[in-house]
Amino acid sequence: MSARLEGVTLLPTDGAPAGPAVDIVIADGRIAAIEPAAGAPVRRRLALPALVNAHDHCRALSPTSFGAAAKPLETWLMRLAAMPPADPYRAALAAFGRAARGGAGSVMAHYTRFHGPGLPEPMSPVDEAREIARAARDVGVRVTLAVFMRDRNPLVYGDESALLAALPDAARAAVAAAFLTPMPGGEAQIARVEAIAAAVESPTFSVQFGPSGPQWCSDGLIAAIADRSRATGRRVHMHCLETRYQRAFADAAYPEGVVARLKTLGLLSPRLTLAHCVYARDADLDLIAASGAVIATNPSSNLHLSSGIAPIGAALRRGCRVALGVDASALDEDDDIVRELRLGQFLHGGWGFETVVERGDWLAGVVRDGRFANGAPGDGRLAVGAPADILVLDLDRLDRDAVMAVEPIDLVFARATAAHIDRLIVAGREVWRDGRLTGADLDGAEAALRQAYRDTIATRAGFLAAWRDLEPAAIAHYRDLCGCC
Template sequence: MTRSAFPAAARPDTPLSGRETDFDLGDGTESLILAPDYVLPGGDPEGLLPDFAVLVQDGKIAAIDIVTSLIDAHPDVPVERLPDSILMPGLINAHQQGRALTAAPLSPGDDLLDNALLVRLARTSLDPYPLALVAATDMLSQGITTALHAGASQGTGDYEGELRAAIRGYLEAGIRAVICVAGIDQGQIISPEADLPGFLDRLSPELAALLTEPSLPTYAGSAADTIALMDRLIADFGGEPTLSFRYAIPGPQYASDGFLTAIASDAKQRGIGLHLTVYESQVDWAVCQTLYPDGVLVRLDRLGILTPDLTLVQGVWLSPAEIELLAARGVSTVSTPGSNLRLRHGIARLGPLLRAGIPVALGTNNRALADDEDLLSELRLAAGLARVTDISQGGPWDTRPTLTEQLAMLTDNAARAIGLGGKSGHLSVGAPADLMVLSLQGIEGPSLDLDASLIENLLGRASARDVCLTMIGGAIRYREGELQGIDRERVSALLREAHTYSRAAADPAWPEFWSELRAHLRHHYGEKIKLARHRQNSA
């Protein structure tokens, strides 16, 4: 973007001292000065710094200062000139599954999630290593430096092996990853689990037999087994500088009180927090209304789980009273707007969450609207959807989140939501050099709003295609369309192999029963939604 579009301090006319080079910082151990047009250290748009540069040393931010001052103070340090660009904190994907495949092979037609999960389990289990590796490289190319791996099972029967394979992929890519150890102890086939006998009676004998035949566990097993798995993973990978760990539960309806309290207690002792999906779909909401008439959040609060250590994921169907309770307990939230639209789950009411002071972060769930990992575009979608108002209730009219709120969704709030609050999501002296550089050239054009600020135009127009450099821990992982230190052809071949393999059925008998299973699932959950709505309207 031409600097005349956004008045700022002029650059000095005198030549810059120091060496200017295309220095390739590969392992984060060298020193480098990055000199863009602008530096945005954090989520405050008023903190934009023109004519500043960043000194990277030993994988950390060593200084942020006027470019001439940094070069004069460090004449022997290479300088990477980044014209027509802005340097800012690397983006944080606060909820994704490490699945690089387009959604189609995993759940055809963006089917409702509760149907798609069983359909996916009916297909051949996939190797999590290439999926996580490709997902990580895709995120690197789109300015994402940190991602939470939500830990959903691939259905191989070896959940520990799945997590270890995914970890291998993240480590090879060099992305910073928070690995969730997930678990459930009820409702694996259908929820509420008490309805399972009646549900099976309505199926054909052949399908009922397939659903109930002995199988390997989807997750680690009991709470004790899940905790023991966490012990082993931390023992083996706790020293990796780009890895950290967290617990996850895919829904309160899938965990007994004993399981929830055991996992939450261990998370508190370790200081690693809990990632809990609640009300992702209307199905989840209806099932929770059936199981917990007093309210699922009231149940969680009584169990002592609603604390600042908890991150509530999705929350599409939260009531005003539940939003107030989350705010009072200091809980963070994560929304995946594109995924929710594609799966017809609904629209999370980000306006009320933000007005209540609840930190909101964003994730892609590997099912963004454009089937990519473009968090900048997802942010634009989230900001637009936040204006949706239930006119039938008289408002209030939700306004677009502020620039500060939007930036925080991908940086500081996202770091807090995944257990890295204060450690990631900003650029400060001593912090890890996790950053991205965006070209401003793509923002120029006839639609450029000259009355708006640079940050307003950036958030309104920029996308992943504008990312020209991604750095993690001082190591450049992506630059100008090229992954650094990664054989893209090999990665692409792994993805093609996984794609082909994903089309096969785990059991030859499964395909002929998919339509029957979908129909019965829709009927079962449709009745739950009708009943829950009736109870709500009668209250």
């Protein structure tokens, strides 16, 4: 199977000026040739590497629609219990479709909840993963599924007994039903991940271990995951130091430092991706850099959830690998990773005349390290022999004033958004073109999800009633954890 992408300008990432238009020949999912354009382009288009969403969660709709807005992570996570189970295929199709619409050719789906047991016709985790993989195939993006793993602190970090005791009986029962269900042992969780991988992995769909975070995973579980990752080469994707409350818990639980503990347990290696790292200190960053692990930063999500601004400039100075994710919370909740690319550069590129990372290096780096973190082939460069994962922007629309010649990289980092996407090509397949998915109906999937949630939201009445008591009790718990008054 071959195709030809005609008359596009390649976006330089090395500071060089853009060259003349070229034709990109695609065969068998790879770039077979890059040749001078055969004819004058009818309109100007700009080709750059397909972007990489290196941390996300495959959520059907935004939690804001379920009352989760303006909450720090710890109560925001609790509020997710307001969302009834959703059809896994439809939810994944919507999530991956939005990712494609936003410019991501590779997506990390850190799957933090199995919906199957709560469906009218219960579904096993393996069958649920098959539905997710089917949705990925229909949309056409590369997907990495990190299956959640946890064995402690299901409600709050630390002992929840005082919080539960403060709740009225009805609220306590609703909270227990939502959060305090038994969790499988570590060996069973590892076996579940490997069974899912055996059922669904393909050249464009891979599976990773997904420990939720140090505060949710015992040393024993982390060590077991590390051992199995080392034995099999399977990558690991994990939250780390996302909030000040996670930092406080880590300081109490790991006096030597939580990243140092991960190293002791054998998890810290090039096979590891650590999402967020907002509260990583210099010593943590030094260890991460030395290990070759990847930091997946999520600028908009960190702002939405009042987590803060991650020390990514310091991480880059130390040589850390850094990838970029939208974490289902892009600035406008639209999964626009083109805008997220710009926001990350604005926040971490440097101030005044002191540059931490040039724009082209930022783009090339988050694509390269994102592909590495997600297990996608190649480093993202548009070169002969590389995977044909290409994002094409409408350069005429991007250069809306057309007063004089302006370098495309200036236009991209000043104003590009998903609205400027002409098409997205993944593994040689046109996934997004002319404002729609080529292989699935995104609008239809989202409309069906909205109606399904409207039909089932009443099943969350008990939890929603309990929320009036749960939220203030949770806030008090976390204030005490940080020693706040």
